[in-house]
Amino acid sequence: MVLMASSRREAGVKSFPLVIYIVVPLLALGLQSLLSLHFSRFDLIDLPLLVTIYYAITQREPVSGTLVGMLIGIAQDALTHHALGIFGISKAVIGYMAASLGVRVDTENHGTRLLLTFGFTLAQTAILWLLQRHMLGQPLAWHGVHELIRAVVNSVVAVVLFAMLDLTRRMEY
């Protein structure tokens, strides 16, 4: 199976310098906030989600994926007017799932990354919808086509972004 991790290199864990762990999420949050101001359709892209997925699938450690997702999600919550925890919960789940899958599949493959991001974007939307609609009782409609477009856009952006982030990592066996 092409998507499965079969070689030692594919199974290797990638680590990053500590500064990258801090700067990249903050940069993602800042760019998301700034670019959405000047390009109204930029809010289709979820840069913090992509960073969460990338860290999770490259670390391949569900605990760290969960914690990274939670921290990035809470930081994203802080920029909204929602209660803290909505994005935190959804990104913690996504981080856990991405890290769990990262152990089993070849995350170096662009096609795999595309499919993973597509699925995780839809999964996050579903979690957000459940949380806001049914747990908090907030008005939120499900627009199927719109969410599919969002998932496709995020997948394409993820392939480029992940390739750029690959330049910052160091391999550990």
Add this chain to the structure above:
Amino acid sequence: MESFFSRYRNALVLIAVLLAQVIGLAVQVRRPDPNGTDKGGVRLIRSWVVGLVAPPERVLHGTGKGLRGMWTNYVDLIHVRQQDKDLKAELDRLRLQEDSLAEDARQAQRLQVLLGFREKYIYKTVAAQVIGTSGTEQSQVLLIDKGSRDGIKPDMPVITPDGIVGKTRDVFRHTSQILEISDATSGAGVILEKTRIRGVLRGDTWGQPEMVNVSPDDRIQRGEAVLTSGGDAIYPRGLAVGTVDRVVPDPEGTLVNVLIRPSANLSRLEEVLVITNTGEEMPQEMQQELTDAQQKASDVLAERLPSRVDPNAPPDQQQTTEDDSAEEGAARPVKPPAALHPDRYTPSDTPPATELVPGQKITNDQSHEPAPDSGVDHPAKAPTSTPRGQPGTAAKPASGTPANPASKPPTGTTAKPKPKPAPKENEPSQGQPQQSQPPATNPAPAQPTQPTSPQGGA
């Protein structure tokens, strides 16, 4: 036991993280702050994140603005002259419009005082730059570069010259969050301008503002203006909100929702105004502006009125006196055309008031030939001849009180003589400004002005 935790470590961490956040969510939702803002640890976390994100955004925003400023201020100046000309014409038009509106505003203010209506006037605003957004579709929130240090507090209305934007929510020291009117959790009291239908404005799931739960009404038409009603105690009354886009049925009932196209471009906001102070009395500055507006409007009108020398006017309407040239271009009354069949009522044939004798009947000959000596020592005499012998209309002297008490009109007449003494030579009449008197070169101050004003006065 140890093997259980080590075996299910990942899942247990996930459950613990989710549980902690769910409890945190429940606490936040269960105990919201009455002011609508966060408190305690939640506010601290927001403050930290905004403090980390805002400075780079401010720098990037400032850099981009500087680059755009270089382009617009130094390079892209091609159509500036034409724009300047157009703007001046627009300014003149607006001054005239403001004049009429100023009178309406005064009248409305008087009526509001009579009715005990409490109006809110904008006293003070703070201009702020928009430096960021929430970055998500689910939260229509903006970040501005002004905070509590600049006098901003939660729930202050935020506007642009085009219309309202939203209200402040969480206010930090150097930055503030603005909840836009397009957010699903926002709320504003609005009213349709023509049909006067009131409603509550909030954002729909697509981020478009809508008036919710409105009774179906055929009078609601696309393009009708929507204004703030002032009923929410946040937005001052009468601010532009937008226009009606379309009416859609409410999915949860028999009512309808009116989708609004916002006046302010909510997707391209760069600068906003935060209203930091309002009051119930019209501020002095606004009153002064109203007064100035009327004066400026009269200036504009004077410039637009035909001058004394009008090339298109017939020859008998042209001014021919010598002093006309001294005031070339000034606004002057237009002289009425000459009568085809002059009689004693013809303005140019009426004798001056100083030559009239009370009780004396004016004949056509007398009116055509004024008295040779219009001495200034003579008291002012009111004209005694009245049309068809009506006493009241002739009793009004041209200037001052008639010396003869017999010239007083009988009680019950419509016109009453002013109790002013006849002015002496080169002495302004009491209670009248100096400029209303004839010029010093005119030796007959008691002589009335040419009776062109009834027809030709501007």
